[in-house]
Amino acid sequence: MDRLTPLSYAFLAAEDVDPAACLVIGSMAVIDGPAPPLDEVRALVAERLPSVPRYTQRIESSRLGLQAPAWVDVAEVDLTEHVTELAVPAPGGRAEVAAVTAGLLSQRMDRSRPLWDVTVCHGLPEDRWGLVMRVHHALADGISGTGLYHVVFDSDGARDEPPPPAPRAAPGVARHGLIHTAVSAARGAIALGAAMWPTADAGLLGPLDGERRYAWVEVDIPSTAALRHHLGVSLNDLVLAAVAGGLRELLLARGRQPDPHALRSLLPVSSRTPGTSGSPDNQVTLMLSVLPVEVADPVDRVRAVHERVAALRAAHEPEAGVAMQQLAGLLPFPVVHWGLHAIFRFPQQQVSTVTTNVPGPRAPLTCLGRPVRQLLPVVPIAERVQLGFAVLSYVDTLTFGITADAGSSPDVEVLADAVGASWQALLDAVPVDG
Secondary structure (H helix, E strand, C coil), X not given: CCECCHHHHHHHHHHHHCCCCCCEEEEEEEECCCCCCHHHHHHHHHHHHHHCHHHHEEEECCCCCCCCCEEEECCCCCHHHHEEEEEXXXXXCXXXXXXXXXXXXXXXXXXXXXXXXXXEEECCHHHCEEEEXXXXXXXXXHHXXXXXXXXXXXXCCCCCCCCCCCCCCCCXXXXXXXXXHHHHHHHHHHXXXXXXXXXXXXXXXXXXXXXXXXXXXXXXXXXXXXXXXXXXXXXXXXXXXXXXXXXXXXXXXXXXXXXXXXXXXXXXXXXXXXXXXXXXXXXXXXXXXXXXXXXXXXXXXXXXXXXXXXXXXXXXXXXXXXXXXXXXXXXXXXXXXXXXXXXXHCCXXXXXXXXXXECCCCXXXXXXXXXXXXXXXXXXXXXXXXXXXXXEEECCEEEEEEEEECCCCCCHHXXXXXXXXXXXXXXXXXXXXX
């Protein structure tokens, strides 16, 4: 029987502890019209659903709670519950699309059913329509979560960007046993120890109210090629620098001076081996990086990001996370259950935001013959983190999707504009020949 890993179970435990948490990941696809009938979308999903068996399973707890919950097959997936439709309020522009996306992604899933669903959204301008795809984080991470794309989309070219290079994980338990794993986990605790200090108060940590706001900004990828080569930085460095620049402007707009120790971001890192992007479950580790919001110059900011991420990799932070997950997998499930619930009840002060960068489809997609024009990613927020950034590439476009707690961050559109301006400021600061 396939049981949840401690990491996958953690996303359920976070919801159990905090009524305002919703650990659902997903995206909104904006598609050319005319919109197909709902029955046609359901027929497409019914035809392809067997290709992803995890989407025909639900979670079942063990009777006495002595083992982790397991994935069990359902007799039949009721597509009237998993594939639904709604009308986007007129005029169906950015504000309305953002509100619908935020609303759907803040609704918890029924754990008695398979943990995914699709919503057809009518009423977008230019005869377009939307498709909101949701997957619970217990079922998939950012990379495998795009597996739902294979159910609803077609592509003539390469479907997925190869996953980023997996960090060199600590050797498996089966090979080297408990002692080696414990030693690796201890080293990992040391490597991550510096990140356990509370951040300075930036007004971005606090209780969530349960409602969400959403905004996005799109940037062009090819135009950065010469810049990246000139500065010797990666696309991910540019992403983090743009996020840091946007948060800097948000803090200033709120009357706060950016503190060099104010914003530590959780950075998910894939621990997948090549060729496993479609496999279910969570195969991800992390790095914890302080974002250089105190740096005003865009070039200095991206260089600071590059140096900090390089230092974290040199300290083997990603491998540390893998080793600690392996150690957790050796513990009896009641210990894991108790430990996670205890941790989530304690107000964390170490992580201010989350920034996840997922490689998306490299070739244009279609749905029932209709071209997909945009993919707008959504990341969940929880654990007192009031802002989260999901970054997804689609062909030559990179989209920053920002999830915000509605009560504390109503100015999410201001932040989205600031992220886009920060990205452009770097391009303008270093004019290079293409």
